[in-house]
Amino acid sequence: MARAGLSADRLTQAAADLADEVGFENVTVSALARHFGVKDASLYSHIRNAQDLRTRMAVLALAELSDRSAEAIAGRSGKDALVAFASAHRGYAHEHPGRYAAVQLALDPDVAADSAVRHTELTRAALRGYGMWDPELTDAVRLLHSTLHGFVSLERSGAFHSHPRGVEASWLRALDALDSVLRAWPA
Amino acid sequence: MARAGLSADRLTQAAADLADEVGFENVTVSALARHFGVKDASLYSHIRNAQDLRTRMAVLALAELSDRSAEAIAGRSGKDALVAFASAHRGYAHEHPGRYAAVQLALDPDVAADSAVRHTELTRAALRGYGMWDPELTDAVRLLHSTLHGFVSLERSGAFHSHPRGVEASWLRALDALDSVLRAWPA
DNA sequence: TAGGCTTTCCTAGAGGTCCTAGGCAAATGA
DNA sequence: TCATTTGCCTAGGACCTCTAGGAAAGCCTA
Numbered sequence: 001m002a003r004a005g006l007s008a009d010r011l012t013q014a015a016a017d018l019a020d021e022v023g024f025e026n027v028t029v030s031a032l033a034r035h036f037g038v039k040d041a042s043l044y045s046h047i048r049n050a051q052d053l054r055t056r057m058a059v060l061a062l063a064e065l066s067d068r069s070a071e072a073i074a075g076r077s078g079k080d081a082l083v084a085f086a087s088a089h090r091g092y093a094h095e096h097p098g099r100y101a102a103v104q105l106a107l108d109p110d111v112a113a114d115s116a117v118r119h120t121e122l123t124r125a126a127l128r129g130y131g132m133w134d135p136e137l138t139d140a141v142r143l144l145h146s147t148l149h150g151f152v153s154l155e156r157s158g159a160f161h162s163h164p165r166g167v168e169a170s171w172l173r174a175l176d177a178l179d180s181v182l183r184a185w186p187a
Numbered sequence: 188m189a190r191a192g193l194s195a196d197r198l199t200q201a202a203a204d205l206a207d208e209v210g211f212e213n214v215t216v217s218a219l220a221r222h223f224g225v226k227d228a229s230l231y232s233h234i235r236n237a238q239d240l241r242t243r244m245a246v247l248a249l250a251e252l253s254d255r256s257a258e259a260i261a262g263r264s265g266k267d268a269l270v271a272f273a274s275a276h277r278g279y280a281h282e283h284p285g286r287y288a289a290v291q292l293a294l295d296p297d298v299a300a301d302s303a304v305r306h307t308e309l310t311r312a313a314l315r316g317y318g319m320w321d322p323e324l325t326d327a328v329r330l331l332h333s334t335l336h337g338f339v340s341l342e343r344s345g346a347f348h349s350h351p352r353g354v355e356a357s358w359l360r361a362l363d364a365l366d367s368v369l370r371a372w373p374a
Numbered sequence: 375t376a377g378g379c380t381t382t383c384c385t386a387g388a389g390g391t392c393c394t395a396g397g398c399a400a401a402t403g404a
Numbered sequence: 405t406c407a408t409t410t411g412c413c414t415a416g417g418a419c420c421t422c423t424a425g426g427a428a429a430g431c432c433t434a
Contacts, residue, residue: 104340104344107344107345107346113349116346116349117349120349120350134352135352135356136360138350138352138357139352139356139357139360139361142338142341142347142354142357142361143334143338143357143360143361143364145337145341145346146333146334146337146338146341146361147330147333147334147337148337149337149340149341150332150333150334150335150336150337150338150340151329151330151333151337153291153336153337153340154329154332154333154336157291157294158294159294159303159332160329162300162303162304162307163307163325165321165322165325165326167329169322169326170325170326170329170330173323173326173330174326174329174330174333177330177368177372180368180371181364181367181368184367185364
């Protein structure tokens with residue numbers, strides 16, 4: 001019997017692709033095994049259990065998201081950086097809904113800590129042009145994360161579809177609002 | 188054999204309580220049946236399937252959340268109303284984490300539409316004091332929802348725990364920011 | 375190149391969840 | 405009182421998770 005050449009990384013990658021296709025909650029060890037033409041028990045040599053697989057997907061997604069963010073804010077500052085950073089997030093969530101869901105649902109503090117720290121650092125970098133320092137900067141980072149995450153996740157859950165007002169216009173308006181509030185941020 | 192006196196409403200209520208205790212994702216038809224000392228097949232006379240149960244939980248939670256919001260903004264306007272509305276949301280999410288998770292994850296557009304409309308109307312009412320009209324009001328409602336939902340869900344997922352800055356301070360700062368941005372909202 | 379070692383994938387199986395079909399008994403009401 | 409409706413049952417299939425133990429593939433060394 002020829003080997004399938006599995007590894008934790010290949011499994012994680014395939015699981016993430018599967019999540020983007022069929023939704024994060026439909027990614028099962030069985031489905032992943034089927035995708036590789038292998039029995040589900042075989043996967044347990046590479047991953048500890050289903051939760052481990054989900055955590056690996058979250059770490060992968062957070063790393064990809066950070067890569068995108070870093071590229072987006074490179075050479076930009078102020079509102080340019082803010083808009084680029086926010087758009088990178090929203091774009092990633094739209095292109096990779098399953099991966100984005102993984103980040104939210106499956107972050108195991110111990111394992112995901114490093115990835116999360118990098119992401120936070122990038123967010124602080126994105127706001128550098130506004131000239132803030134701790135603790136105000138932390139407040140601003142939290143507000144930015146909240147607004148971004150909230151908007152994207154509500155948009156994806158269909159909460160904005162009930163109203164005819166275009167989502168894009170609301171998005172731009174939200175970015176304007178964030179920019180003005182950050183510029184006027186009391187020190 | 189004595190009957191357990193089940194009904195869709197009792198099941199939904201119990202499922203919601205269970206969700207607050209053990210987490211939304213751990214609420215299963217089997218677990219709910221065990222709670223009533225009944226076989227799981229028996230529940231299918233009252234609910235269509237597991238997804239139906241989750242949707243009912245979401246509708247229940249959204250109704251409760253709307254009740255709280257309505258009470259919070261009654262007799263208030265401007266920043267008072269904003270803070271009361273936001274605090275009602277955050278308080279509900281903290282007291283009822285399982286119910287709050289249900290609202291986000293399990294909203295079936297057809298079934299939940301009525302509850303969602305009421306919730307949106309209340310949000311518009313909360314912002315009445317800022318003197319906005321459509322389409323700007325819709326943008327503002329979406330921004331408020333995004334920020335609230337994002338903050339609360341990131342807070343609950345532990346995303347803010349990595350930093351020593353108190354979450355409460357960041358929350359108050361976020362509300363200040365929202366208020367100032369709403370007061371200056373371009374018409 | 376033959377033997378041993380490690381890794382990879384297998385079969386077998388236990389236990390859990392979801393859900394359907396069909397049956398009997400309790401509650402309801404004519 | 406008896407027929408009808410309703411509520412809960414047993415039985416069972418399909419799928420998922422995960423463990424234990426076995427066999428073969430690939431690698432290493434003598």
